[in-house]
Amino acid sequence: MTELEQRCIDAGLKMTAPRKVILKVLTDATDHPSVETVYERAKTIDNTISIATVYRTLSLLDELELVTRHEFNESFSRYEINMEHHHHLIDLDSGAVYEFQNEDLEKLKKKIAEEMGFELVDHTLELYGRKLKKKK
Amino acid sequence: MTELEQRCIDAGLKMTAPRKVILKVLTDATDHPSVETVYERAKTIDNTISIATVYRTLSLLDELELVTRHEFNESFSRYEINMEHHHHLIDLDSGAVYEFQNEDLEKLKKKIAEEMGFELVDHTLELYGRKLKKKK
DNA sequence: GTAGCTGCAAACTCTTTGCAACTCT
DNA sequence: AGAGTTGCAAAGAGTTTGCAGCTAC
Numbered sequence: 603m604t605e606l607e608q609r610c611i612d613a614g615l616k617m618t619a620p621r622k623v624i625l626k627v628l629t630d631a632t633d634h635p636s637v638e639t640v641y642e643r644a645k646t647i648d649n650t651i652s653i654a655t656v657y658r659t660l661s662l663l664d665e666l667e668l669v670t671r672h673e674f675n676e677s678f679s680r681y682e683i684n685m686e687h688h689h690h691l692i693d694l695d696s697g698a699v700y701e702f703q704n705e706d707l708e709k710l711k712k713k714i715a716e717e718m719g720f721e722l723v724d725h726t727l728e729l730y731g732r733k734l735k736k737k738k
Numbered sequence: 739m740t741e742l743e744q745r746c747i748d749a750g751l752k753m754t755a756p757r758k759v760i761l762k763v764l765t766d767a768t769d770h771p772s773v774e775t776v777y778e779r780a781k782t783i784d785n786t787i788s789i790a791t792v793y794r795t796l797s798l799l800d801e802l803e804l805v806t807r808h809e810f811n812e813s814f815s816r817y818e819i820n821m822e823h824h825h826h827l828i829d830l831d832s833g834a835v836y837e838f839q840n841e842d843l844e845k846l847k848k849k850i851a852e853e854m855g856f857e858l859v860d861h862t863l864e865l866y867g868r869k870l871k872k873k874k
Numbered sequence: 875g876t877a878g879c880t881g882c883a884a885a886c887t888c889t890t891t892g893c894a895a896c897t898c899t
Numbered sequence: 900a901g902a903g904t905t906g907c908a909a910a911g912a913g914t915t916t917g918c919a920g921c922t923a924c
Binding site: 671673675691693694700702704706707710711714715716718719720721722723724725726727728729730731732733734 | 807829836864
């Protein structure tokens, strides 16, 4: 029983076969897969799963805040399991996504929002870059 | 002749009637309108304009980097004219978008990217919040 | 037993595109 | 004159949904 499965059960979800597969795919993923990618990986475990179920499960998990849906300036969504708060650096050449955290950044964002008269509820920060050539 | 029109001409675009209308809508907008919204505002000036033209024009302007396309975690895109670099605070209750700049933030982001071995090409920062209750 | 879940297919939303007609330059 | 642009309608991509049957609890 993975932690994610347990959190789904706690939320009152039935632990069906398709869900177990989708949750396993999400747990195993180290990238930030699209719905299509989750669907393909799920099919390698059980090829009777329908993409509608993948969409429904991911939406459900997003509502329960067990996963986070990202847009990344693409025409489709990508998902990741909710772990500690972090941000993304996206490699413009390869599409690879790297995660990072930075405490100064967190403080600064909270401060900016408050100065503008807002309580900060959520926020996204994405850096898009290219690998630096190694010097020398 | 607006500055935006001039920049389009400089880029080699023909200044047709539909384009003039769309550019005026963009120039007049103080919000960050969706394609649909640009289309509706354009129609109040010239109701023969087609939404395909709005899509094509906005894509073109985005390619020329005269406007910026945003996703804001919605299922559609919003556009704004490229002015100085800034970020967005989105009011979760009203959907209103406020702009801000912050020099410390810029320095910090550049530093983070470089420490991760990347040249920072682009980045987005969005804060989502709710108006603070006025104290007392 | 039953509320919730599933697969399927159809529908929906947002966006892009082929085409013939038209229009800036 | 000619390349670029337009409106229209159809197509495409991603996502959601109605439904009848199925399944975890």
